Amino acid sequence: MKRLFNNIMLLAGVLAAVATLAIVGASCRMQQRPKPLVVVSIAPQQFLLEQIAGDRVDVVSLIATQSNPENYEPKTSDMMKLETAQAYFTIGNIGYEAAIVSKVKSNNPQLRIFNNSQGINFLAGQDADDGDCDPHVWTSVKNAKVIARNMLSGLVTLYPKQKKYFTRRYNVLCDSLDSLDAQLTRQLAPVRGSTFVIWHPTLSYFARDYGLKQLALDNGKEPTAADVKRRVELARNSGARVILVQRQFDGRAASAINKMIGCTTVEINPMSGDWPGEMRHIASALTAAK
Numbered sequence: 001m002k003r004l005f006n007n008i009m010l011l012a013g014v015l016a017a018v019a020t021l022a023i024v025g026a027s028c029r030m031q032q033r034p035k036p037l038v039v040v041s042i043a044p045q046q047f048l049l050e051q052i053a054g055d056r057v058d059v060v061s062l063i064a065t066q067s068n069p070e071n072y073e074p075k076t077s078d079m080m081k082l083e084t085a086q087a088y089f090t091i092g093n094i095g096y097e098a099a100i101v102s103k104v105k106s107n108n109p110q111l112r113i114f115n116n117s118q119g120i121n122f123l124a125g126q127d128a129d130d131g132d133c134d135p136h137v138w139t140s141v142k143n144a145k146v147i148a149r150n151m152l153s154g155l156v157t158l159y160p161k162q163k164k165y166f167t168r169r170y171n172v173l174c175d176s177l178d179s180l181d182a183q184l185t186r187q188l189a190p191v192r193g194s195t196f197v198i199w200h201p202t203l204s205y206f207a208r209d210y211g212l213k214q215l216a217l218d219n220g221k222e223p224t225a226a227d228v229k230r231r232v233e234l235a236r237n238s239g240a241r242v243i244l245v246q247r248q249f250d251g252r253a254a255s256a257i258n259k260m261i262g263c264t265t266v267e268i269n270p271m272s273g274d275w276p277g278e279m280r281h282i283a284s285a286l287t288a289a290k
Helices: 002-032 043-053 076-084 095-104 141-158 160-191 204-209 225-238 251-261 275-288
Strands: 037-040 058-061 087-090 112-115 195-198 213-216 242-246 264-268
Touching (some): 037 076, 043 275, 076 095, 087 141, 141 160, 141 204, 204 213, 242 275
Parallel strands (some): 037 058, 195 242
């Protein structure tokens, strides 16, 4: 009888050990399971989406911080990201987005598409590449709130069980955007109504929000001598004291023209992943030149 009891206890111990190992193994597999992947078009989108998604979703951007969306062509690695992603959050009106979607849908028919610009009041495009509307909607804090709202809606659609988590983080983001908007409004109040020169017309929405006038020198084409002369005259007559140059565009042409204008040159990067920092940097550049 004693031997039988010992055997039963031994068997029970073995079963308990097996059960423990099974639980540990399942836990490890859960920890190793990758988070859902969501793809965005540009780095400022990535910043905003990460503020809402937190640690529940992996967010990757197709275009790097230093890249130019005007001449971007997706690489094989970019397409592979989309083929394994659960969703693609577009910024809305960048030309390459529609082409990418049509290509990737055949390999990833389950890919969900969410337009982050839905509900934004678009401005007319200012150069030949912009078409009917200006696509640079992310350069406005007010637009960023609309983008964030669209992002929240998309995340909740994808992962409804995380709605409370996403909504809490979204509300925190909106508070920070309101604070940033108020800060920029105060900072730019002394230069309201003034003109700034920019090479590529990226800051139309920023200018609209704070009562500024944007004078863009680039029309998407290589400038002729007559173009240069006309642009120099426009800039001189505008009373502008600063010219903003993006590192993604042709700085040589901008530098050559500015030598004839005499403005203070400031390099900006609206494609930066540090989106709030870049908004503050642009505001500081415009007020410093007062």
